[in-house]
Amino acid sequence: MVKSRKPDFKIRRYKNTDKENCRTLWRELVEWHREIYAAPTIGGDHPEDYFDRYLTKFGEDKIWVALKENNVIGFAGLVIEDEEFKIEPIVVARPFRGKGAGKQLVQIVMTEAQRLNAKQLIVEPVMRNTAAIKFYHALGFVNAGQVQLFIDFSGKKWVKSLKMHDLKFDY
Ligand SMILES: CC(C)(COP(=O)(O)OP(=O)(O)OC[C@H]1O[C@@H](n2cnc3c(N)ncnc32)[C@H](O)[C@@H]1OP(=O)(O)O)[C@@H](O)C(=O)NCCC(=O)NCCS
Numbered sequence: 001m002v003k004s005r006k007p008d009f010k011i012r013r014y015k016n017t018d019k020e021n022c023r024t025l026w027r028e029l030v031e032w033h034r035e036i037y038a039a040p041t042i043g044g045d046h047p048e049d050y051f052d053r054y055l056t057k058f059g060e061d062k063i064w065v066a067l068k069e070n071n072v073i074g075f076a077g078l079v080i081e082d083e084e085f086k087i088e089p090i091v092v093a094r095p096f097r098g099k100g101a102g103k104q105l106v107q108i109v110m111t112e113a114q115r116l117n118a119k120q121l122i123v124e125p126v127m128r129n130t131a132a133i134k135f136y137h138a139l140g141f142v143n144a145g146q147v148q149l150f151i152d153f154s155g156k157k158w159v160k161s162l163k164m165h166d167l168k169f170d171y
Contacts, residue, residue, distance in 0.1 A: 021071075
């Protein structure tokens, strides 16, 4: 069951003055993936530029930011493509993780998705991102859809071992 706690963060829609903060948060999102994969080159030299590409592709009207004392400390986007509704991306600045901001962001995206008559709301964390998987699971994302499997020709090291349907996988 999801514990209830007093909302600590203000959530509001994205404004274009939030752009630099969201670019920095996108960098944090990439840095987190660099860390969990021990791969410092993920995202290239300017990972924050992905936020600009996101804005170009999806616009800015379905992005929400979390504020602590008027500072943007997290944001989440709702992407709607081919009648699929996805939370993409979501990130909270490291010092504020585990304090409920992510949950508040997910809740507002859920509300918007339901308002738009979504039948499902999808999240696609990488399998290595166990923290995000636990986070989403705690918030009710308990249905598992498609699984992406691959053969790695690069010799990269993967974590052993994940069990699914009595089979072992590395992630
Ligand atoms: C994933 C992320 C957005 C979660 O936001 P957050 O503000 O840290 O999460 P919250 O504090 O709102 O957590 C809500 C609930 O999720 C669960 N949860 C959160 N982080 C967890 C973790 N690391 N391990 C286990 N459960 C966790 C808890 O049940 C928590 O409730 P509780 O603290 O009251 O028990 C944030 O940690 C983050 O930015 N991570 C790096 C980027 C990332 O991985 N983004 C997702 C990519 S798909």
